Amino acid sequence: MFTLGYIWSCGVFPYKACRSCRGQGIFRSAIFGAIRLCRRCDGTGRVLRFGRRLYNRWTRVRRAIRADRQRDRRDDHR
Numbered sequence: 001m002f003t004l005g006y007i008w009s010c011g012v013f014p015y016k017a018c019r020s021c022r023g024q025g026i027f028r029s030a031i032f033g034a035i036r037l038c039r040r041c042d043g044t045g046r047v048l049r050f051g052r053r054l055y056n057r058w059t060r061v062r063r064a065i066r067a068d069r070q071r072d073r074r075d076d077h078r
Contacts, residue, residue, distance in 0.1 A: 010051035018047050 017023030021038035025045035028035055037043035048056075 006051055010049050010055060014049060014052040015046040016049050018045055021045060 018025070018038055018041035020040040021027050023045040025038055025041060025043040026035050027038045038045070041047050
């Protein structure tokens with residue numbers, strides 16, 4: 001039940017607040033207090049959730065496998 005809820009939430013809410021900047025998108029330097037864009041989220045304040053990254057990778061691999069199969073079928077018919 002928990003897993004289904006997590007899968008649903010990754011589909012509906014794929015991003016979460018960045019831990020480095022706490023969702024603000026900026027980072028303050030410790031020495032002089034200079035403001036910079038957060039490196040982790042590139043200043044957006046959001047990062048892709050772990051479950052969504054897994055889903056995206058799985059989808060990419062599945063599409064590549066299907067494309068290879070279709071290419072092999074086309075080559076066999078020639």
